[in-house]
Amino acid sequence: MKTGIYISALGKAIDRNSVERYAERFKNEMNFNTNGLQYETKTEKINYTKNKESLVVSIYEKSSPDDIVYKFYDFKYHDILTEKFNSRSLLFKSFWLLVLVLKKFPLILKRTFLPKNYSRSIESLYVFSIFLILSLSLVLMFPATLEAATDFFTKDNIKLAELKNFFYPGDIPYVSFRGIEIGCINIDFHKISKSIVLFTSLLVLIIPNANTVITELATNFVCANDYLQHGSQKQLIQGNLEHLVDYITENETDCEIHFHSYSFGTILALDYAYPYGTKPSKNALTYCKSIITIGTPYEFVNSYYSRFYENRQIQPGDSLQWMNIYSTADALGTNFRKDKNAGEAEFGVLGASNKPQNINYEVSPVKGIFDFMMLYSIRVHEMYWDETSEGQSCLGLIYNEMKNRNLI
Structure with missing residues (x-):
């Protein structure tokens, strides 16, 4: 037969x-x-x-x-x-996708300029950049959501305020360089948080079944990498x-x-x-x-x-x-x-x-x-x-x- x-x-x-x-x-x-x-x-x-x-x-x-x-x-x-990875939460999967993309990015850039028998390195760089944006936006969604949530509470809520300040200290000073104080910058984390929440929300609305798509993307990419890199x-x-x-x-x-x-x-x-x-x-x-x-x-x-x-x-x-x-x-x-x-x-x-x-x-x-x-x-x-x-x-x-x- x-x-x-x-x-x-x-x-x-x-x-x-x-x-x-x-x-x-x-x-x-x-x-x-x-x-x-x-x-x-x-x-x-x-x-x-x-x-x-x-x-x-x-x-x-x-x-x-x-x-x-x-x-x-x-x-x-x-x-x-995928059995070892499927039970993880979306936040965990997004985080590991981000870690993997950041880990692979130097090689992706290297292959863009020094390809090794693979003629589609530009497409790979573009796709990995999309992976980076997707995973980064989802990981940053947690502190951004925390920032947005604190707006619903009074300023007298010390615990929430302390937690908020832990993620968003406000003014971030530059370190001095050769005795010269460079100064400090003021980052409006409130606006950045709203931008992240808005971007991720639009992403979820635009992409059909976005939660499933992103979860599957993270699972498949991480598990395939583990198989190829470590024999998992x-x-x-x-x-x-x-x-x-x-x-x-x-x-x-x-x-x-x-x-x-x-x-x-x-x-x-x-x-x-x-x-x-x-x-x-x-x-x-x-x-x-x-x-x-x-x-x-x-x-x-x-x-x-x-x-x-x-x-x-x-x-x-x-x-x-x-x-x-x-x-x-x-x-x-x-x-x-x-x-x-x-x-x-x-x-x-x-x-x-x-x-x-x-x-x-x-x-x-x-x-x-x-x-x-x-x-x-x-x-x-x-x-x-x-x-x-x-x-x-x-x-x-x-x-x-x-x-x-x-x-x-």
Whole structure:
């Protein structure tokens, strides 16, 4: 049985990126490219360990429901990656997002002027600046709210006044320099507080589901950074992926496994194909035949986490058939070239000889400063398929390439 393991992007857009939608799009391409045959899907839920489950979507011929031609298993890693951070408050998440952005900002600035094989460093600086504004405004919302709250109380309230003065001492003197008293400045913290409250309130009103969006942003960014920088939850995630592979090999006859991965999911798939610090498993060497990476942020990771792909085991990755779908307009997607142009891949994972088969998929180019300011090159990362399964997608190119390679 030819079987796909689907590893989606990191985030809460579960419906748009679900294995059911992906399988539905794949099934549609099968219908478009075959004459006289119609295919349908059916979904079931399995437990590959005692506590971990997977959705399994089978594609079968409509005239013969028992004749399954392809299966997709969903690998759910989101809760594993974020479980240590999800229970935190919005203030805590905003604070750690601010700390992380401040910590990364010097490297972001460095890569702006000294890029390392990553040609979208300007976009990264712009996005990180937005992260900085968002996190800073939310963290400063606490003392700003305190300042606003004290206006509702009398000046005789000593405790509140002392607390207010702790955050806002009023005149902040300059220190003397070489015996010269420079003087002091008077900062109107009252106006600054109102400005912060106003800005953050407008932010919440303008951005749809702002509380959820900002919370998800902080959670995903911090947890992804911890995975890439410190290997946080990596052993648990890769262990569960190995359990899923093992379940498939034991329950599917004549098993052949293909990884279908998107965005952050491609990092997990490449981690499995090119493991660090451990030998590849027998299952990986025996049953895994291909890997499909869609919008993989390989160059972004390699630029800002330069040691992540060092010292990798090249098996089984070098024996896999590797297809890489990318868009030249996507600031995160990698074309595995030394330029921004479409064309054949020029390199692969560090230290490995296997280069992907590049498959270019475009929706619309980035045009001018307005598209840049509106983060179009970031939003393109979500345009490898339409929100509905009926729309066009990159899966037409994937299906044709898999068919040519006898993978389906």
